[in-house]
Amino acid sequence: xxxxxxxxxVEDAASSSSSSAENHHNHRWKYxxxxxxxxxxxxxTFVDHLYSTLKRSGIxxxxxxxxxxxxxxxxxxxxxxxxxSSFAVVVFSKNYASSRxxxxxxxxxxxxxxxxxxxxxxxxxxxxxxxxxxxxxxxHFGEMFSKHDSDRVQIWKKTLxxxxxxxxxxxxxxxxx
Numbered sequence: 001x002x003x004x005x006x007x008x009x010v011e012d013a014a015s016s017s018s019s020s021a022e023n024h025h026n027h028r029w030k031y032x033x034x035x036x037x038x039x040x041x042x043x044x045t046f047v048d049h050l051y052s053t054l055k056r057s058g059i060x061x062x063x064x065x066x067x068x069x070x071x072x073x074x075x076x077x078x079x080x081x082x083x084x085s086s087f088a089v090v091v092f093s094k095n096y097a098s099s100r101x102x103x104x105x106x107x108x109x110x111x112x113x114x115x116x117x118x119x120x121x122x123x124x125x126x127x128x129x130x131x132x133x134x135x136x137x138x139x140h141f142g143e144m145f146s147k148h149d150s151d152r153v154q155i156w157k158k159t160l161x162x163x164x165x166x167x168x169x170x171x172x173x174x175x176x177x
Contacts, residue, residue: 033061034085034120036105041093046127046171050089074104082108088120090163092134093127097145103156110159124168135164 033054037047047063054061062081082088088109096102112120126134133139137146137160148156 028084029086030060030084031062031081032059032086034082034088034109035061035063035091036088036102036109037091038093038096038099038102041095042091042127046125047091050091074101074108078105079108082120083112085112085120087123088112089123089125091125091127092129092131092141092164094129094140095144096129097134097137097141097156097160098147100148100150100152103148103152103159106163107152107155107159110162122163122166124163124166126164126168126170126172128172131164131168131170135161 035047035051037043039047051061051063062085064078064081082105090106090109109120109122113122124131124134129141130139133141136142137157145156145160150156
């Protein structure tokens with residue numbers, strides 16, 4: 001069960017660096033927050049609650065509700081939404097690494113994070129998964145990741161490690177988590 005405190009922590013992190021209204025009117029950012037998540041794990045639970053709370057708080061958030069993961073390619077409109085977001089909230093869950101789509105999306109998010117000193121801020125959330133399992137691709141998370149046979153595996157490994165090394169939220173270690 002997701003608590004109000006957990007959603008509030010994410011909301012506080014997304015709004016602490018700058019005013020949402022200010023960000024939205026900044027010519028560089030179209031969205032305040034881009035949500036990256038594995039739909040089957042979190043869409044109907046944590047992500048829906050988080051999205052609703054961010055929206056109610058006036059934080060303009062992109063959430064892909066039409067995701068059809070039939071291939072590896074991410075549509076140009078989705079890539080543009082990532083590029084035009086001030087923050088990216090990446091919700092790592094048990095099956096996140098099973099999706100080539102999620103992994104390719106994460107690569108783009110981390111590219112936007114490192115492009116410049118004023119790049120996108122990435123906030124990882126570890127939902128029912130340990131940061132060390134994401135960082136080292138171990139446990140159930142690692143099992144899901146190991147099923148990939150792609151020339152992009154090394155890029156994904158580095159990107160997962162880099163993202164898991166960022167300061168984020170471990171939901172099982174927050175109040176009422």
